[in-house]
Amino acid sequence: MELFTRSWAEAWCDEINRSGSFRELGADWHGSLALVTTAADAADHRSGVFVDLRAGRCEKARPATARDLARAGFVIAATPKTWRDVFAGRADLIFSIVLGRFRLERGSFAELKPHVAAARALLDAAGRVETGYPSARP
Numbered sequence: 001m002e003l004f005t006r007s008w009a010e011a012w013c014d015e016i017n018r019s020g021s022f023r024e025l026g027a028d029w030h031g032s033l034a035l036v037t038t039a040a041d042a043a044d045h046r047s048g049v050f051v052d053l054r055a056g057r058c059e060k061a062r063p064a065t066a067r068d069l070a071r072a073g074f075v076i077a078a079t080p081k082t083w084r085d086v087f088a089g090r091a092d093l094i095f096s097i098v099l100g101r102f103r104l105e106r107g108s109f110a111e112l113k114p115h116v117a118a119a120r121a122l123l124d125a126a127g128r129v130e131t132g133y134p135s136a137r138p
Contacts, residue, residue: 002132003080004037004049006063013051013061015125022125023056026118030054031073033122034064037134038077038103047134048075051122074107080133087127093119 001008016022036048048064050072062068069075078086082101085091094116096102097109104112112119 001130003083003134004035004047004063008129008131009049009051009061009063011129012049012126013058015128016051016053016058016061016122019121019125022118022121025121026053026056026115029056029115029118032068032071034069034072034075034106035083036064036069036075036077036105037080037083053122069106072106074112075105077103077105084131084133086123087129087131089124089127093123 001011030053032050032052034048034050037046039046048069049061050064050068051061052059064072076097078096078101082091082096086093086096091101093102097104
């Protein structure tokens with residue numbers, strides 16, 4: 001499945017809901033999150049995924065619209081390569097934010113801090129989704 005497509009979003013939501021870790025760690029997370037790709041150059045298409053999280057569950061997930069990005073509690077942007085590294089467990093979310101590999105386009109680090117463990121569980125769930133990355137194509 002191509003990164004951040006409808007089928008990918010639905011598979012990620014299913015993985016989140018199967019995750020006992022997120023159910024426990026995300027029990028207090030009531031809000032939305034969008035993950036987006038940053039374009040390597042102006043010709044690249046920017047894509048994203050929106051998830052609505054409630055009490056340790058994914059209520060819905062879909063490709064992000066402009067409206068979703070405007071209302072999401074957090075919007076986190078990175079290159080497809082960075083997403084691949086994080087989903088594969090080769091890079092840590094917070095360390096990557098500090099190093100500037102991720103950009104918080106909406107929300108703040110202070111607001112995200114109480115949800116760090118839950119965010120890691122979300123990314124672990126994303127790592128279990130079979131994913132094709134745009135930059136991996138010839």
